[in-house]
Amino acid sequence: MRVLFVAGRSPSGLLHMLPLARALVRGGHRVRVWCRAQSCDAVARAGLVPVLGDPTATATLWRPDLLVGEPTGLGGMDAGAMSGVPVVCYLPYRPAHPPARTAPAPDVWVDPCPPALRADGVPGAWSVCCEAYEPAGDDPLWPAARSSRPRVLIVGGSPEPGGYGGRQSDLFHRSVEGASALDLDVLIRYGHDQPWSRLLPGCAAVVHQGDAGAVYAAALHGVPQLALNSGYPEERRSGALLEAAGVGRCLYAAEPDRQTSGLRLRFHIAELVHGGRALPAASRLSREISQLARAQSLVPRLEALAGAGRG
Numbered sequence: 001m002r003v004l005f006v007a008g009r010s011p012s013g014l015l016h017m018l019p020l021a022r023a024l025v026r027g028g029h030r031v032r033v034w035c036r037a038q039s040c041d042a043v044a045r046a047g048l049v050p051v052l053g054d055p056t057a058t059a060t061l062w063r064p065d066l067l068v069g070e071p072t073g074l075g076g077m078d079a080g081a082m083s084g085v086p087v088v089c090y091l092p093y094r095p096a097h098p099p100a101r102t103a104p105a106p107d108v109w110v111d112p113c114p115p116a117l118r119a120d121g122v123p124g125a126w127s128v129c130c131e132a133y134e135p136a137g138d139d140p141l142w143p144a145a146r147s148s149r150p151r152v153l154i155v156g157g158s159p160e161p162g163g164y165g166g167r168q169s170d171l172f173h174r175s176v177e178g179a180s181a182l183d184l185d186v187l188i189r190y191g192h193d194q195p196w197s198r199l200l201p202g203c204a205a206v207v208h209q210g211d212a213g214a215v216y217a218a219a220l221h222g223v224p225q226l227a228l229n230s231g232y233p234e235e236r237r238s239g240a241l242l243e244a245a246g247v248g249r250c251l252y253a254a255e256p257d258r259q260t261s262g263l264r265l266r267f268h269i270a271e272l273v274h275g276g277r278a279l280p281a282a283s284r285l286s287r288e289i290s291q292l293a294r295a296q297s298l299v300p301r302l303e304a305l306a307g308a309g310r311g
Contacts (some may be wrong), residue, residue: 001064001306006055008067008070009069010092011192012213016112017068017090018046018133019295027299034058043195044157046133059083066306088304091122093212093238108299108305114219114289116245119237129292130216134195149275150204151185153223155194155214168295171251171265176264182187185198186271205272210238212251220288224248224278226268246281248272 007014014035021031025048033043034055043050051058052088058176059067060083068088077144088309089106109125111118137183156172179186189199196217203223210227215238225248227239239250249268272278 001029001303002061002062002078003029003031003060003066003302003306004051004055004064004066005031005033006067006069007033007039008092009210010070011039011042012026012216013070013090013092014042014130015132015192015213016130016216017070018043019131020046020068020110020134020298021048021301022046023296024302026040026296027303031301032058032064034063042133042135045135057074059085066267066302068302077248086308088305093117093123093215099103106254112216114216114285114292116247116285116288117215117219117241117260121239126298128298129289129294132196132213132216138149146171149183149185151187151202152179152273153189153203153209154179154201155189155210155211158225170224171285172209175226175228179207179269182266182270182273184269187287205269205278207269219247219282219285220289222279224272224282226251226272245285247278247285249278250284 001024003019003024004200005022007017014033018033021033024031031048032051033048034051034053035043037052040052046167051062063083064085065084065177066088066133067083068090070090085109087106088108089111091111091113109122111122111127111232112130113127114130115127154172154176174190176186184204187199187203192211192213194213194217200217200221200223205224205226205227206214206218207228209216211230215227225242227242227248227250229250229252236250236252239252242248242250249272251257251265251268
């Protein structure tokens with residue numbers, strides 16, 4: 001079976017599809033991953049074959065039996081419809097509703113969002129564990145010795161101020177200052193491609209910008225989380241879901257002044273680390289996620305779907 005994966009705009013979305021792609025390769029199937037140039041290295045490191053260019057042209061020339069993608073990789077969805085093969089689509093982290101554009105509609109939705117963080121459901125979607133591909137090997141930035149102080153992981157999109165939005169960038173750098181002022185062991189990381197299973201165990205909290213990769217990773221490992229949001233409606237709904245589930249808090253950049261938001265930020269971090277209210281909820285969510293199907297369990301279902309499409 002030939003399977004073409006089509007990445008969308010979100011780097012974390014691509015990383016959540018790669019475990020399924022790798023499981024298909026282990027099952028003896030041929031896999032290609034269409035992606036943007038900046039994601040080629042991540043795909044290659046995962047042992048997969050990246051493909052550039054137009055996804056429709058790729059589908060026409062390679063003639064896959066099945067296409068797996070994301071709603072934001074709409075060219076790939078169109079390519080699947082044009083080639084007449086079954087289309088499987090990963091739902092993004094959606095705090096409000098499913099993506100507005102689903103035409104051409106996929107044959108199957110795959111939902112990696114933990115049930116407690118879903119604002120709605122998609123009938124018939126295949127629920128799957130929110131695992132993601134992680135880079136292998138030793139991490140030179142990991143501290144050699146564990147500290148006696150509580151550890152907080154702070155994850156941002158770019159090391160440059162303003163590199164991922166002015167308000168959010170300022171809030172991120174103040175979170176580093178605030179955690180340091182609380183005498184915590186602070187670990188700072190940048191980017192979406194993180195070794196979460198090595199970073200998160202032992203952390204008392206994780207501070208992030210609401211990216212699905214960080215949200216899912218913290219939920220999977222049972223770590224309380226603080227989301228830094230710039231105040232857009234989707235981000236506000238995202239923060240509200242984290243708080244409603246009891247697994248974290250949300251801080252918005254649209255505060256009346258720098259001092260007020262700084263005080264609130266330190267309060268939220270201290271509450272997550274020392275208050276103990278979010279940890280039981282985060283632990284329960286982690287156990288719930290561990291009961292969901294893993295990527296490799298979807299392989300027989302995809303084989304049957306592709307077989308039905310050929311028939």
